[in-house]
Amino acid sequence: MIGSILTWAVQRRLASIDHFRQHPHEVQQRVLQELLLAARTTEWGHRYGFADAPSAREFAQRVPISSYEELYPTLERVLRGEVDVLWPGRVLWFAKSSGTTNARSKFIPVTPASLHESHYRAGRDMTATATLLYPESRVLDGKTLSLGGTHAPNPFRPEAPDSRVGDVSAVIMQNLPGWAEYIRTPPLELALLDEWEEKIERIARHVLGVNVSVLAGVPTWIIVLLRRVTELAGAADITEVWPNLRLFLHGAVAFGPYRELFRQLIPREQMGYLEIYNASEGYFAFQDQPDCEDLLLLLDHGIYYEFIPADQFEAEIPQTLTLEQVERGKNYALVISTNAGLWRYKIGDTVRFTSLAPYRIRITGRTKHFLNAFGEEVVIENADAALAAACRATGTTVRDFTAAPIYFEATESSRGGHQWIIEFTHPPHDPAQFTRVLDETLRQLNSDYDAKRHRDLALAAPVLTVAPTGTFDRWLARKGKLGGQHKIPRLSNSREFLEEILREIA
Template identity: 55%
Template sequence: ISNKSIYGDLSAVLIWNAPFYVEFIRTPEQKIALIEDFEEKLELITKITVKQNVTSFSGVPSWYLTLVKNVLAYTGKSSLLDVWPNLEVFFHGGISFTPYREIYKKLIPGDQMHYMETYNASEGFFGIQDDPGRTDMILMLDYGIFYEFIPSDKVGSDSPPAYPLGEVETGVNYAMVISTNGGLWRYMIGDTIVFTDTDPYRFRISGRTKHFINAFGEEVIVDNADKALEAACKGTGAIITEYTAGPVYMGESSRGTHEWIIEFEKEPDDISKFTGLLDDTLKLINSDYEAKRYKDINLVMPVVRSVPGGTFNRWLKSKNKLGGQNKVPRLSNTREFIEELYGFLVIL
């Protein structure tokens, strides 16, 4: 890399290249935001921003949740509006907001708070939620990006079809391929999306090309998982902080299943009911999962394990992935992440 090139974490690159006048309307100042040590930065941001008139913030929901909790603990308040009374919008992206929506509503109660999704990555800026009344985003067509879309079930096959925008269909899970004026050529960014409309082009992020469970042909994607967990939480009064899931392989005398490691902000009233609702919703929205669960022939009831608060952050810290653009992998077709978590936690 040339010594004239700037490279690093996307958030840091954006902050470094922001116009000078941004410094007059942001908090904390740039040198604080660029501190590499996440825990040191968290403490400084907390102490500085509690004295400011914060009206909006933007970033990854999981890391902002850590900041929000730290601010409330530091001030002794139960609502973030008691600290920042003029707070009105959170521009979020990077991961699905669905698992975090209820806990944000709890910590920021009231109708004045709005949540707007953005879809940007190191490779480009792809979409924005332009209507607060909708849950999908509009595709950005004038940002120097040529789009192609490969059906997710064809990814990895020989000569998979790649459709231009004019040939996409709603309701189909696609892997997104981009060519940009920045030099990328037919680059698969690793995300999957589902179009909800084609006039204009609106979509939802459904997951990652590498984050899924298909050990038994069930084809569970992150969008399925988020919706199933949302239904289970609503039915049992639970609130989730983090989760990951993976397969439990068939043994000589046992059938396969899925294992869910979940960190709850509020435990479900009944963990068995929670598991049942999770399973029932997955069967309702995913016909492949339903077929594999039929009479427990291939898959049996999933296993849900609750872990102590802070478990996922400790795991990420052990991998030097605390803060920044790092995210908890939601699904895996192997037991890699689950076994790593088992290495230093006590299951409740």
């Protein structure tokens, strides 16, 4: 009965989803005006004339685009407790984000408005959509098992115990509304443990007897948990432990390389998989069609979007497009203005529109994380698709990977190349075939890569290095980044990360 009541409650959001699908431009203009009105008395509101209710064009002319590094001096003041700087009031919670793993953490403000109007509203929309797509599964009758990170006191305000920093998943969990806390497992005291080996073990033992119907989290850690639960239960597979498991909501990393492994771990034809695009800065999109991996862009969730075309990525003052100006099939860098006080903030992600009615996207990579040492322009989307094809061809699955160039000076010939370090769940019987399919698929997907690979003139064939089990976890642990939302840097034009991981193998 409780599950039926919750289903009815969340499905009330379906009408709102249909509204922004049908009236995207009007909704986005309303969101912009609401943001400007709310922040008109802040320092930035006064500086840029938010009280004038500037149009989208005037807003873009007045307010500069900022990267994290450019905005940091202002964000540091917010971290130290100053009020009414970027958003009204004093911000108490901050999402500590590493993006693609590096030594310097980012601290992203999380306001009550962004929690409730972005993260939680989008969570309800995702839940409503799932109950619509999978009505027979009755996903709200059981518990949603979610893995997250942890939070700690704000190091910039040691005198203020109520100010906290942590993974966005931990910030969200700690502040969940009652209805959402009711349907999730494990309890917060386990979910927020900061030692990941202990966390996985204690959660696995706790959830053995829980009726889990939905999984939510990063695929890599869900895999570890599923294996441990199955082992503890002495079961053949997880469906013997959780017979009502029907849905996995996944995000943070591309799912393609993991799809076959999850089919093995959860051998159930009715199992559903939906992707979410949720970051420290906000909840941007989710998969609303089970047979199509495109993500519906969320337009009435406290976020106003602008888009930088690919030819403007490196411009000193890049020109932006509004939603109504984008085109299908082109790469854009996301620029957002949010109810957490991020104004024309360049988050570093790139997307490609696959549909304009409604607006659907695919994540194609990062503005700073791609392979383009020789003009090949390989983005994450290419890499994920090629790895998935190579896995299918060789009957294996990838757990983690990174790739970087082999520069001319590192080769005996005048050609460059790419080196891939891949940790498999089980190595392919024929690594040469895996590498060949990876290369062939990249050539099919990317004309620039294909041109450089023509007759091996500019690019030699990829070099595959098979990493022993646990290599990437050891590297993350050495960096103090094991667990949570920390991710392996997938593609880089520098060999820095790759060389560090090679040392873990040596």
